[in-house]
Amino acid sequence: MAELRYEKLADDFAGLIAGGVLRAGERLPSVRRLAQERRVSISTAVQAMRQLEMRGLVEARPQSGFFVRARPPALVSAGGRATPEAPVAVDLNQRLAAVLQANQRPGVVPLGAALPASELLPVAALHRRYASVARRFPLLLNGASHTDINDPPLVRQLVRRSLAWGGPLDADEIVVTNSCTEAMSLCLRAVTRPGDTVAVESPGYYVMLQLLESLGLKALEIPTEPETGMSVAALDLATRSGQVAAVLLVANASNPLGSVMPDESKRKLAQLMAARGVPVIEDDIYGDLCFDARRPWPIKSFDSAGNVMLCASFSKCLSPALRIGFVAAGRHRQAVALQKMLSSGGTNPITQRVLAEMLESGAYERQVRVLRRQYQGQVEQTMAAVERHFPAGTRMARPLGGLVLWVELPEDVDTAALWRRAIAENIACVPGDLFSPSGLYRNCLRLNCGNPWSETVAGAVKRLGELAAE
Numbered sequence: 001m002a003e004l005r006y007e008k009l010a011d012d013f014a015g016l017i018a019g020g021v022l023r024a025g026e027r028l029p030s031v032r033r034l035a036q037e038r039r040v041s042i043s044t045a046v047q048a049m050r051q052l053e054m055r056g057l058v059e060a061r062p063q064s065g066f067f068v069r070a071r072p073p074a075l076v077s078a079g080g081r082a083t084p085e086a087p088v089a090v091d092l093n094q095r096l097a098a099v100l101q102a103n104q105r106p107g108v109v110p111l112g113a114a115l116p117a118s119e120l121l122p123v124a125a126l127h128r129r130y131a132s133v134a135r136r137f138p139l140l141l142n143g144a145s146h147t148d149i150n151d152p153p154l155v156r157q158l159v160r161r162s163l164a165w166g167g168p169l170d171a172d173e174i175v176v177t178n179s180c181t182e183a184m185s186l187c188l189r190a191v192t193r194p195g196d197t198v199a200v201e202s203p204g205y206y207v208m209l210q211l212l213e214s215l216g217l218k219a220l221e222i223p224t225e226p227e228t229g230m231s232v233a234a235l236d237l238a239t240r241s242g243q244v245a246a247v248l249l250v251a252n253a254s255n256p257l258g259s260v261m262p263d264e265s266k267r268k269l270a271q272l273m274a275a276r277g278v279p280v281i282e283d284d285i286y287g288d289l290c291f292d293a294r295r296p297w298p299i300k301s302f303d304s305a306g307n308v309m310l311c312a313s314f315s316k317c318l319s320p321a322l323r324i325g326f327v328a329a330g331r332h333r334q335a336v337a338l339q340k341m342l343s344s345g346g347t348n349p350i351t352q353r354v355l356a357e358m359l360e361s362g363a364y365e366r367q368v369r370v371l372r373r374q375y376q377g378q379v380e381q382t383m384a385a386v387e388r389h390f391p392a393g394t395r396m397a398r399p400l401g402g403l404v405l406w407v408e409l410p411e412d413v414d415t416a417a418l419w420r421r422a423i424a425e426n427i428a429c430v431p432g433d434l435f436s437p438s439g440l441y442r443n444c445l446r447l448n449c450g451n452p453w454s455e456t457v458a459g460a461v462k463r464l465g466e467l468a469a470e
């Protein structure tokens with residue numbers, strides 16, 4: 001059934017409260033103002049406020065209006081599980097392939113893969129830029145050399161942009177890649193050998209686990225907090241005995257938790273790993289998409305030893321179809337560049353120049369500014385809908401950036417079974433155990449919030465909640 005107007009209005013405000021835009025004790029606009037601004041009737045505005053009151057989110061104070069209540073108890077952070085002390089072999093590829101493939105079927109509501117809706121991406125601008133670059137620089141296709149893997153104008157732009165987050169990067173340490181996934185794969189190959197152990201976040205991004213599996217590496221799960229990211233204390237313990245060959249993590253808006261490590265933790269991690277000679281592979285794909293007004297710095301900016309390899313791409317801001325990213329590999333530059341040559345010989349020169357021009361013209365910056373707010377709104381809408389429709393006892397992480405939401409259901413809910421029922425009804429999501437090589441998080445799931453809020457998305461989240469309650 002289509003959502004009623006007052007429900008929609010209430011959901012909007014619930015989202016703002018869940019996301020911390022409206023804080024405890026703050027006054028909501030009067031119903032009269034609300035009616036005017038949102039172009040609804042007074043009675044719709046009143047009903048919306050009553051809804052929020054019933055949901056425990058706001059309280060009415062005589063003669064003064066509606067105020068945000070202290071945080072509702074249901075909305076606490078998930079995570080913080082006890083992880084295995086020993087490294088484990090990763091065996092997820094087969095199951096993941098089945099889940100991801102089914103999630104991608106046409107007609108499925110895309111709450112699975114962490115992907116933006118294409119309508120949010122500057123596809124037309126990219127088309128124009130490709131045509132223009134191809135026309136103006138015909139020599140770009142005259143045979144790029146396998147030893148000349150970077151387009152200098154792009155490297156210049158990447159260095160310039162890094163000034164916004166504690167750079168500058170050194171132009172010589174940059175290797176342009178086909179995606180962030182390739183960047184991470186190259187780094188792993190450069191600094192590990194089959195059988196080695198890599199410390200990862202728990203819960204952590206499943207493609208990272210797949211990379212470990214494909215390279216014959218073991219994973220050591222490090223507890224990761226919903227707001228502050230990987231526990232540096234746990235990593236400290238885990239790396240004392242010399243058994244860890246590398247650390248692989250997302251410090252800014254981790255996937256799936258949306259956590260951002262505080263600067264102090266980043267500094268400590270950088271220093272500790274440099275002192276122990278454990279290379280850090282940092283995935284900063286969401287760095288530009290954090291919700292705070294100040295763009296968080298990556299661990300890389302706290303590293304003076306060249307020990308951190310920073311990987312990123314333009315998949316979440318411009319288009320995942322571009323397949324372009326980079327790594328700033330510090331002292332591992334040569335080893336990474338060698339792996340790049342062996343792996344794919346280079347990166348399409350036209351795409352590199354297109355990206356260089358998108359960065360130089362300011363188009364990228366404008367896109368990021370809009371998209372950051374868009375993703376934040378979508379995450380908040382999803383949080384509000386989960387709070388409303390999921391069974392009692394459901395908890396959520398509170399993402400500080402990115403476009404996914406981690407949901408923890410009551411203990412007895414098996415999200416692998418929930419996924420099977422959901423996908424049979426053409427609703428995608430990703431079961432929680434795929435974010436842990438030891439199969440933790442069986443009662444959790446991750447929702448993609450990359451799509452503008454719509455009746456279809458709202459209906460799918462609601463239905464997931466109903467299935468979970470069954």
Ligand SMILES: Cc1ncc(COP(=O)(O)O)c(C=O)c1O
Pocket residue numbers: 113114115179180181182205250254255283285312313314315320324325
């Ligand atoms: C943390 C993280 N890293 C990397 C990627 C993939 O990036 P790319 O498309 O550049 O390989 C994703 C996409 O979901 C992601 O969430």
